[in-house]
Amino acid sequence: MAETAPTLPQKITTIKTIAESPGLTSIPSIYSFTPNPHDHVVSDTQVSLPAIDYSLLTSGTPQQRSKAIDDLGKACKDWGFFMVINHGVPERLVRSMIDVCRGFFDLPEEEKEEYRGKHVLDPIRCGTSFNASVDEVFFWKDFLKIISWPVFHSPNKPAAFSETSLEYSTRTREIARELLRGISESLGLGPNYIQKAMNLEQGLQVIAANFYPPCPQPEIAMGMPPHSDHGLLTLLIHNGISGLQVQHEGKWVNVNGIPNSILVNIGDHLEILSNGKYRSVLHRAAVNNKVTRISIAIAHGPSLDTVVSPAPELLESEKKAAAYTGIKYKDYLQLQQSSNLDGKWTMLIRICNERELW
Ligand SMILES: O=C(O)CCC(=O)C(=O)O
Numbered sequence: 001m002a003e004t005a006p007t008l009p010q011k012i013t014t015i016k017t018i019a020e021s022p023g024l025t026s027i028p029s030i031y032s033f034t035p036n037p038h039d040h041v042v043s044d045t046q047v048s049l050p051a052i053d054y055s056l057l058t059s060g061t062p063q064q065r066s067k068a069i070d071d072l073g074k075a076c077k078d079w080g081f082f083m084v085i086n087h088g089v090p091e092r093l094v095r096s097m098i099d100v101c102r103g104f105f106d107l108p109e110e111e112k113e114e115y116r117g118k119h120v121l122d123p124i125r126c127g128t129s130f131n132a133s134v135d136e137v138f139f140w141k142d143f144l145k146i147i148s149w150p151v152f153h154s155p156n157k158p159a160a161f162s163e164t165s166l167e168y169s170t171r172t173r174e175i176a177r178e179l180l181r182g183i184s185e186s187l188g189l190g191p192n193y194i195q196k197a198m199n200l201e202q203g204l205q206v207i208a209a210n211f212y213p214p215c216p217q218p219e220i221a222m223g224m225p226p227h228s229d230h231g232l233l234t235l236l237i238h239n240g241i242s243g244l245q246v247q248h249e250g251k252w253v254n255v256n257g258i259p260n261s262i263l264v265n266i267g268d269h270l271e272i273l274s275n276g277k278y279r280s281v282l283h284r285a286a287v288n289n290k291v292t293r294i295s296i297a298i299a300h301g302p303s304l305d306t307v308v309s310p311a312p313e314l315l316e317s318e319k320k321a322a323a324y325t326g327i328k329y330k331d332y333l334q335l336q337q338s339s340n341l342d343g344k345w346t347m348l349i350r351i352c353n354e355r356e357l358w
Pocket residue numbers: 208210224229236238243244283284285295297
């Protein structure tokens with residue numbers, strides 16, 4: 001007998017609509033979590049987050065560049081997360097990018113309808129929660145995801161969205177490319193290795209804008225569950241409101257970054273390529289009961305058809321066996337989208353005793 005198709009959730013209301021309901025004092029039960037009593041959260045003023053000076057990487061003396069590459073390698077190894085300073089992106093561009101994203105979320109619901117839901121590789125897609133078709137508990141956020149490279153896409157509203165996101169995504173891509181050159185060198189692979197092996201000319205760039213409105217019970221709701229990002233590097237900005245937490249040495253570190261810095265984290269595919277030398281980092285987003293938080297994470301990945309596996313040159317130089325099986329980037333994205341697995345996805349493709357997973 002044929003299996004019954006899983007029931008799709010009814011039309012899902014945006015979190016913006018729920019948060020704006022008059023007199024809301026508690027959250028609907030589908031949003032409610034049991035907080036983990038073992039979670040230990042510290043502030044980034046208590047631990048010092050690595051800072052990478054981009055200007056030294058791109059226009060420093062050879063000694064300064066070499067020091068910046070060492071710092072970069074260390075940040076990738078110890079944290080998988082760092083902030084980039086002196087990146088040259090004007091503050092007004094960062095502010096405009098946040099404003100146009102807010103403008104999109106503020107559009108009347110029916111104007112966002114044409115971009116609602118659908119497939120992970122749709123060029124423009126908005127929705128609510130993390131992965132609403134499979135989430136068991138919902139997350140307190142709405143999102144907008146746009147593919148901005150190798151082909152640029154943009155919603156046609158608000159009016160300035162297209163121009164601003166084109167400028168910002170172009171600048172971000174340039175920074176990601178330079179960081180990846182440095183990271184490639186830090187792995188002893190030469191500056192252009194990652195660019196060529198991952199076919200970055202055709203590499204996927206996805207803008208993910210996240211909208212977290214005030215939540216009446218922030219202690220039992222989550223904006224985003226612990227996850228690692230797909231791709232090689234994610235570059236993130238936000239509107240100055242706390243919420244991002246990064247896992248480091250068994251603790252959750254509240255991360256704001258210093259003003260005007262760009263926050264960067266290692267994605268799953270850099271973990272695979274580096275054979276686990278650099279790990280993608282678990283992070284999550286908390287919510288608050290006072291103000292809307294907006295974050296914009298831009299993921300930079302290989303081209304969709306690239307099969308990512310540990311770099312043979314690295315295995316050779318480090319005399320190590322491959323710890324991951326190769327997987328096509330596109331297949332990884334599709335697999336990830338169809339599951340509600342919490343946490344890290346690279347676990348699935350680590351070569352381990354549970355090989356029968358595959
Ligand atoms: O809102 C944040 O700070 C985190 C966003 C994030 O992790 C993501 O979009 O992948």
